[in-house]
Amino acid sequence: MFTLHDFMHLTKGIEYLLAVCFLAVFIAFWRFLDKKKRSKDSI
């Protein structure tokens, strides 16, 4: 990696992919966490 630009090109690509994956996983995570319990004291 000789230039900051090339370094950023690589790292930003990975960062964005991670963030997008997180968003997708977050949806599943939230839906799992927020499943309706039969008891009344759910948040």
Next chain:
Amino acid sequence: MTEQMAQKPTFRSWLQEKLFLGKTTSEYLKGLVTPFNIIAGLILAVGIPVTVIRFTQGLASVTNLSDTNPWGLWIGVDVLCGVALAAGGFAIGTAVYLFGLKDYHSVVRPAVLTGFLGYFFVVVGLCFDLGRPWRLPYPMFVSYGVTSVMFLVGWHVALYLSCQFVEFCPAISEWLGWRNLRKWLVRLTVGATVFGAILSTLHQSALGALFLLAPGKLHPLWYSPFIPVFFFISAIVAGLSMVIFEGMLSHRIFSNQIDHHHHATFDRLTVGLGKAAAVGLFSYFCLKWIGVAHGNHWDLLNTPLGHWFLVEVFIFVLLPCFLYVWGVQRESAGIVRFTAILTVIGIILNRVNVSMVAFNWDVVDRYSPRWTEFVVTITIITVGLLTFRWIVNRMPVLYTHPDYKEEY
């Protein structure tokens, strides 16, 4: 017999009802001759030829853009102001669906429609400015310039437009009577609102962040590492003020659509929006001074551009803040509405300052827009207004569709 006829409308009569509001073609066309429409027609009569020239002869034929000044009115106003003023969609959507302010429900749809059409016509304006607009999808599908803030702007505007469309689709499906689609779309609303709020935060601030790459060209009183935050906060304020402004106009122009209950509560909602905008403006005012302090540019305040900065910050940020406060204290929707107009002008002024007045401020070859650039901007705004009116006249935006009243 009438019942039987009513149960089987032909496709033609359905089309007539949806498109021509139930009138016959000749009735409808006659009804189109109104003063506003005549003015709009004249604007289009100039705008369409200019558009043709722009796309057949190149940018030089209708703009004063140059190598030293690559961005002009279309970026400064059509794109920067357009996006800021369309922020109401995400602001109100977030307030109602995520923060639970249910009493603002009646302003969600007009705000989302303003947001959707706002962004859509920003993209139209952008296509005028781009050298090769047919390559607009390139950063999404062909080559990813991930080190660029512009890359983010492109992606987020595209995704956000889709988001706003999804948020508006329930209204379209109510108009067309597609119940099942509507039910499914409503379930997407919270997710679309969350996604929309994330995207809005990012692209509103990204539009400001574009200028981070121009430290030598943007005047120090406007250039700051905090410029993304300035753009984001002012966009929220702009969006709220546009919702107030648009609501004021809609309630007058489309008053026949709005039931008595909505008219009565609207003033109270207006004042509430003014309260939120006041808080935003107050924070924004403070942030601007933190920006000056951060660069230690106090000495620049006593220069011509410094004076202009003071005008922008005191007359168009602090003054509307005080006016909003006064309007809230007096519970006067009238004061709040006037202030909304002042605020909108202030946000436009800020974007124009950042992109054209304070940009390249010390260069010999200064830019000023050609009359044809104004023509295009005005034409796009006119088509936007016509589209807004067309939709509001047909779809349940300003009122609750009687078939779905129970859900609200």
Next chain:
Amino acid sequence: MTINRRDFLKKAGIATGGGLLASPMPAQAFEYFPGWPERFGALIDTTLCIGCRSCEAACNEVNNLPPPKVSFEDKSVFEKIRRPDAQSFTVVNRFPNPDPGGRPIYVKRQCMHCNEPACASACLVSAFKKTPEAAVIYNQDLCIGCRYCMIACPFSIPAYEYDNAFTPKVRKCTFCYDRITKPGGLPACAEACPVEAITFGKRSELTKLAWERITANPGKYVDHVYGEHEVGGGSWLYLAAVPFDHLGFKTDLGTTPYPTFTRGFLGAVPLVLAIWPAFLVGSYAFSRRRERVAKTEDTNQQEEEASS
């Protein structure tokens, strides 16, 4: 010799520990980017330039640019300060010599082929590339014409074909990339210069050469090599006898490479993508809970009133 288990484990432990401790990659958080090691450069000695504009003519020919409106022999162009445009990748400007009786000073300007190009950082489709040979080259097959590169460039070099309706391109010096990548190849301007005001070679050697000239000729040159460190340094270097700001050079650009200016904001973007969902969905959940609790309290209250 037989090895027992204890000895074996001892030796294996030492070998592993030694291997881990002696790892060749030092762990550090600060970053250093030295640039492509074998990259070329060009040194312009403005004290040698005679303003003949042969470089402009050669550039025009090699790049198949349209014939100029004013011929390359015409000296009247020096009356105005010019900048590179869509038909001229390089221009020579004339500046008065503060030394009375001294010859006017001629300065050739073109793309600086920066080590960390602002244009490459700005481009949303990666149409600009910093090559290992140093040339910053443009790919017209990707460009969408947003012109952000023109906003970003601190030297305002990229020019645009505004009068081209269907295939407008960004235009700038290519460092004769096709020529310098061939063995012994020179940029056309360097080859054409009759007084060898332009020296082409490895950048690392040219910086040495520039400073050698400065130290060998005390008082002749300003004690600065322009382009060596400005905005992170570039491949085109300049020597001058008068302060650079008298020769149309911006001297307040600083040494920060341009990609650094947006790095902070770009870093915050994935953070927002990761944090906002939690905050927003949390707000939604809280407001939904508030409603539910309020409703239960309402129904409780109604039941109480009904039973009393």
